[in-house]
Amino acid sequence: MFVIVWATLLFCVGDSNADTGASVWGKQHCPQGYCVTLSEGELTAEAGLCVVIPCSFTTIFTPRHVIWSKRIKAGQTWYYNRIFHTDKSQSVQSEFRGRVSLLEPDVSQRNCSIMINDLRESDSGFYQLRVEGFKQSDAFTFTSKAAVTVKGLSQKPTVVIPPLTAGQQTTLTCTAPGLCSGSAPKFTWSWRGKTTAYKSEETQRHTSTLTFNPLPKHHSTSVTCTVSFRGDITTEETQTVNVSYVKEVKITGRRKVTEGETLSLNCSVESFPPSLITWAKMSESDLQEDTDTFTQDQRTGALSIYNVTAEDSGQYVCTATHLNKTHKMRNVTVTVIYIRKPQISGSTAVNEGDVLSLTCSAESFPPSVIMWTKLSSNTTLHNGIGSASLVIPNVTAEHSGQYICTANHLNTTLTERVTVTVTWITEIQTGSVCELQSDVLTCWCVSEGFPLPTFKWPLLEDHTQYSVVTSVSKQTVNSTVTVRNHGNTAVECVASNENREVKANLTIQKKLPEAGKSEEIFQTASRLEVIIAFLIGVVLSAVVCCLAIKCHRNKQKKSENVDETMEMIIPQGNMLVHENGAVDRGTTDTELNSGPKDVEYASIDFSLLKRMRPSEVARRKQESTETEYSEVKRQVREEKKEDAGEEGETLERKEEEVMVEEDEETRHYVSEEENRGDEAVYSNVKEIMYNKDCVDRCDGLMMEPHCD
Numbered sequence: 001m002f003v004i005v006w007a008t009l010l011f012c013v014g015d016s017n018a019d020t021g022a023s024v025w026g027k028q029h030c031p032q033g034y035c036v037t038l039s040e041g042e043l044t045a046e047a048g049l050c051v052v053i054p055c056s057f058t059t060i061f062t063p064r065h066v067i068w069s070k071r072i073k074a075g076q077t078w079y080y081n082r083i084f085h086t087d088k089s090q091s092v093q094s095e096f097r098g099r100v101s102l103l104e105p106d107v108s109q110r111n112c113s114i115m116i117n118d119l120r121e122s123d124s125g126f127y128q129l130r131v132e133g134f135k136q137s138d139a140f141t142f143t144s145k146a147a148v149t150v151k152g153l154s155q156k157p158t159v160v161i162p163p164l165t166a167g168q169q170t171t172l173t174c175t176a177p178g179l180c181s182g183s184a185p186k187f188t189w190s191w192r193g194k195t196t197a198y199k200s201e202e203t204q205r206h207t208s209t210l211t212f213n214p215l216p217k218h219h220s221t222s223v224t225c226t227v228s229f230r231g232d233i234t235t236e237e238t239q240t241v242n243v244s245y246v247k248e249v250k251i252t253g254r255r256k257v258t259e260g261e262t263l264s265l266n267c268s269v270e271s272f273p274p275s276l277i278t279w280a281k282m283s284e285s286d287l288q289e290d291t292d293t294f295t296q297d298q299r300t301g302a303l304s305i306y307n308v309t310a311e312d313s314g315q316y317v318c319t320a321t322h323l324n325k326t327h328k329m330r331n332v333t334v335t336v337i338y339i340r341k342p343q344i345s346g347s348t349a350v351n352e353g354d355v356l357s358l359t360c361s362a363e364s365f366p367p368s369v370i371m372w373t374k375l376s377s378n379t380t381l382h383n384g385i386g387s388a389s390l391v392i393p394n395v396t397a398e399h400s401g402q403y404i405c406t407a408n409h410l411n412t413t414l415t416e417r418v419t420v421t422v423t424w425i426t427e428i429q430t431g432s433v434c435e436l437q438s439d440v441l442t443c444w445c446v447s448e449g450f451p452l453p454t455f456k457w458p459l460l461e462d463h464t465q466y467s468v469v470t471s472v473s474k475q476t477v478n479s480t481v482t483v484r485n486h487g488n489t490a491v492e493c494v495a496s497n498e499n500r501e502v503k504a505n506l507t508i509q510k511k512l513p514e515a516g517k518s519e520e521i522f523q524t525a526s527r528l529e530v531i532i533a534f535l536i537g538v539v540l541s542a543v544v545c546c547l548a549i550k551c552h553r554n555k556q557k558k559s560e561n562v563d564e565t566m567e568m569i570i571p572q573g574n575m576l577v578h579e580n581g582a583v584d585r586g587t588t589d590t591e592l593n594s595g596p597k598d599v600e601y602a603s604i605d606f607s608l609l610k611r612m613r614p615s616e617v618a619r620r621k622q623e624s625t626e627t628e629y630s631e632v633k634r635q636v637r638e639e640k641k642e643d644a645g646e647e648g649e650t651l652e653r654k655e656e657e658v659m660v661e662e663d664e665e666t667r668h669y670v671s672e673e674e675n676r677g678d679e680a681v682y683s684n685v686k687e688i689m690y691n692k693d694c695v696d697r698c699d700g701l702m703m704e705p706h707c708d
Helices: 002-018 458-462 517-533 536-558 560-568 588-592 616-638 646-675 677-700
Strands: 035-039 043-046 050-052 055-058 063-074 077-085 101-102 114-116 124-133 140-152 156-162 171-174 186-191 192-199 207-212 222-230 232-243 243-252 256-258 263-271 276-282 295-297 301-306 314-322 325-339 343-345 348-350 356-361 369-374 382-383 387-392 401-411 412-425 435-436 442-448 454-456 468-472 478-482 490-496 501-511 572-576 583-585
Touching: 035 140, 035 301, 043 050, 043 490, 050 140, 050 501, 055 124, 077 101, 156 232, 171 186, 186 207, 192 263, 192 435, 243 314, 243 325, 263 276, 263 325, 343 412, 356 369, 356 401, 412 560, 442 490, 442 501, 458 490, 468 572, 478 490
Parallel strands: 043 140, 256 325, 348 412, 435 501
Antiparallel strands: 035 055, 050 114, 063 077, 063 124, 101 114, 124 140, 156 171, 171 207, 186 192, 186 222, 222 232, 243 263, 263 301, 276 314, 295 301, 314 325, 343 356, 356 387, 369 382, 369 401, 382 387, 401 412, 412 442, 435 442, 442 478, 454 490, 468 478, 490 501, 572 583
16 A cells, blocks of 8 residues: 555656656766665645655665755855654654655665655755664765755645536535645635535545535535645635526416417526427317417527417417426416307297297307397397397297397497398188179188288189189288189188198178179180180280281381372271262271271272372372461461561571472372372272271280271
């Protein structure tokens, strides 16, 4: 053990001297056959520590004692004071007593190395070796000397701080500088303004330990280890303490936002080293991270959701991961203020007497106040929070109409409307009867309801000839049926709509027929049957008739003057002109208006028709024109009789121009009529026949005749 310590000291001394460029072992000096080996260079040490002077020797006698002396100058004289003697009984200089020791107590080993502890700066100087044997004459003082220089203490203690974790007990270690110091130094620990003195442990290198339970408050604080040596020599080392810890998670920011705004939350946790912060949204079953729905910064812990919706409401979890371990979690509930359009559920079409049940709800946060009202009425029918039900038992027709659901949410009001329809029908009303006249039965059946009721007549199942007429007035429907050859004693009327079906057996009342009435009623029914049967034919006939009328009017314009020449029809009546000039008045206007009659083509005697000469036609038209012109001229003169001068002359010139134009037209007309004389006779006869045929057809179709 001693060898190991000695080798260590020698090695450290070598390191110390290496800084100065000197070698531990110097040259061997052998004066007079006595050899000694000392350090050739200067040995440097620091106050408070120790220094080792390596030394070995050879003598011709057996060594017994080793004596070391220090050269001291007193004035101008140098002398040596003994500082060490292997013989304990011998005196040594007081200031070195107990501070110098021989590394190898066995002198026979010829190892003269010594160690001086608790160095002081005054220990600097030269040291000389003397060896004595067992005989008085066996003694030799070596002239070679070892130089030692002691400087102020510059080395610092070594403080070892292991990784510190809050809550886990740990130990700090402080080691005094140098390999040796002689007496044990004093250790002092200083932390957060408090000073605690600790004794050094008994080791070759003096150390001190500090055991404590670190807390987050100790993080980034300074701890100082101070080592005090004899002679008031001190040195210290200060280090910063880093404690691994993590504190509680804190969440800041508005947790209630309005739909459409931006949600901003910040999650922070005090820790060392810094923690990794993540956000997650709590689902119904488990935690579920969704980085697509929000933006987060794992360093600062900021959470941002832009344009929030109702779906963003819920619980969010902030997790702090410290040193790859999840240490802290914190939940926060986010609520989004919103409202949706009111929704109305329930059937809006009910039967009379049933229960109307409608429910209005508006999804919102916070819940909205729901109210039911009826249009044009300020009375609140029902209200509720979040939803409200409108219940009306035994509804009637008066309950039909528009109902309004109003949702009041903070400063927002939304409405939704719904139209309620009540279906109803009354019993067959009084006045629904049947009348039997001859063999024609007419029945009237009246009922009211919504939607409008429809009628069924079971008696029509056994008949093919009948007519049904339906009339509507507001909510009242009147159905009239006419049928012939009815042999039943009672008639059933059935009215129905979506609500229900009502029936009634109508009483048949017999009525004496009026003259011709029965036949007229049946003829009316027959006409209706004909109209229905020939509906398609009527359309085609109307088209043909219109084309024929158009052609007829074109021909009539061309033969208008020939009609006057033939004198077949005059304003006073219908006349035929014979060859002898006699006039035979035919059917009068009264007779023509009495009703349509069949035309008998065989009764027309075309020989009696008189052809009028063209000259006669021109003469009569000239007379007619002059008569009409004279009348016009007389009226104009009476109205303008007070006018004179240029206006009168202008009027006369215009009258002459009109007469000239009439003469030219008459001459042209006479020329044209001469060429078409024969054709005019036939055309007039054909037109007479066509007009009568047209009147008959229009009357048969119950149409307003348009024949000329």
